[in-house]
Amino acid sequence: MxxxxxxxxxxxxxxxxxxxxxxxxxxxxxxxxxxxxxxxxxxxxxxxxxxxxxxxxxxxxxxxxxxxxxxxxxxxxxxxxxxxxxxxxxxxxxxxxxxxxxxxxxxxxKLPGKVDLHPITITAWLENLAITLKDIHQNRLKDFSSKHFRYHHPDNLNIPVWSSHPEVWGVLFQLAKQQEPMYDPIFIHRDFHPVNVLWQGEEVTGVVDWANGCLGHAGIDVGHCRWNLAMIYGVDEADLFLEYYIKHAENRFSYDVYWDNVSLMDVLMDQPSVYPGWTEFGRKEITKEILIDRIDQYAISLYNRIKQ
CATH class of the missing domain: 3.30.200.20 (Phosphorylase Kinase; domain 1)
Structure with missing residues (x-):
């Protein structure tokens, strides 16, 4: 021992x-x-x-x-x-x-189950992931010691030198500088992503790592998870997760690309590095080069949503 x-x-x-x-x-x-x-x-x-x-x-x-x-x-x-x-x-x-x-x-x-980044059926896995997050958000908590804040002030953001699409990031930065939309806060996880979710087979057994829990907008959790999904799998999987979340949240959630963008800005790095949790749980194929390409592709997907 x-x-x-x-x-x-x-x-x-x-x-x-x-x-x-x-x-x-x-x-x-x-x-x-x-x-x-x-x-x-x-x-x-x-x-x-x-x-x-x-x-x-x-x-x-x-x-x-x-x-x-x-x-x-x-x-x-x-x-x-x-x-x-x-x-x-x-x-x-x-x-x-x-x-x-x-x-x-x-x-x-200790909760039962384990992290699973190699689901047998990705669609069912993504839907269960979305349902789990929806369940967390089914609250109207108004009193909590911590409230959402942004990790990076928009005035301190710089167009990433590693990006092949600087014009896309310019548009995203302009959105990031806009005034935060008005909303009714709820209790959110603040760090919801696949490495913090435990599974037994195809069923979720629990969510861990609540160090960043706070009052905020549901889109903050959705956006953070979507960024992680886009990095681990791709934009299509991130978009499918969003579709499932909207479906199950019904009228309790109104999508706004602003929150996806804020979540992306929160994790933006001058020198992108692969999150060790992805590697530790088996996604060893994700290199820095793959990560940079996927960040750009995800940024483009948000850019397209802004321009719609």
Whole structure:
């Protein structure tokens, strides 16, 4: 059971009955900002519980002050998401200041299932993905500690030098600088994409990584997922996901390309790099060159929607 100090194990066990003991600890993949561990706790001869510990021990990836904020926000998000029955982990405990190990800690229940980036039937997979997001958005929460904000101010955006279509990006930047549309905010995941969704077969078992949960527009989640789908598979898959979401959300959602564009601006990089989660879960064919081409193709698809 290497990887965790004894005082961290003691801290975990305080949330369980007195005679509980840790019987296994396994590292999990998928996080670029923290170490993840699956921990099995034996409550009795007939009862075991599986939990996940997130330990923000990668200072090169995230400053401690930001990790403290993320732990606090994810704890709040998990509590809200669980109350809304969003197929989320259940919050168990937190040590946001790192008093136990020197690193901020978050403890939550473990959901069944695994990340699946190689679906057998892509259309059914995309529809279930859309339904899952629609279910998260079926709320009218008005009171939450965090509200949506843009990661990059539009005045700081530059036409990417790597793009073969600078004129397209110029139009997208003009849209990004427009005043944000008025809307009634709801509780959103804020980082909804395929690596944060768990599956058993063709059924979704849950959604993880709620560190960015906030009040915002549903299109923010839709747009972030569409960008990821366009990078992993292509624009057609991203568009099909949107069709399914609109179908199942019915009159609760009105599509506006503005939010797709904002989501693209949020992830725009001077030097694009392949997200490690895609590679870790089997999409090793995505190179920097493929990524750049797909970003351009997705940008063109948004440009065409603007010009319609």
């Amino acid at each position: 290497n990887g965790l100090m004894n005082n961290v194990k003691d801290w975990i066990l305080q949330f369980f009955p007195q005679n509980a003991r840790i019987v296994s600890i396994y590292p999990l993949k998928g996080s670029t900002t923290a170490s993840l561990f699956e921990i099995t706790i034996e409550i009795s001869d007939k009862q075991k519980e599986h939990v996940v510990l997130r330990q923000y021990d990668k200072p090169d990836a995230v400053e401690k002050s930001k990790a403290i904020s993320w732990v606090e926000n994810e704890a709040n998000s998990l509590i809200v998401a669980y109350s809304l029955r969003c197929s989320s982990p259940k919050f168990i405990g937190k040590d946001k200041y790192g008093e136990v190990s020197g690193y901020p800690l978050l403890l939550m229940s």
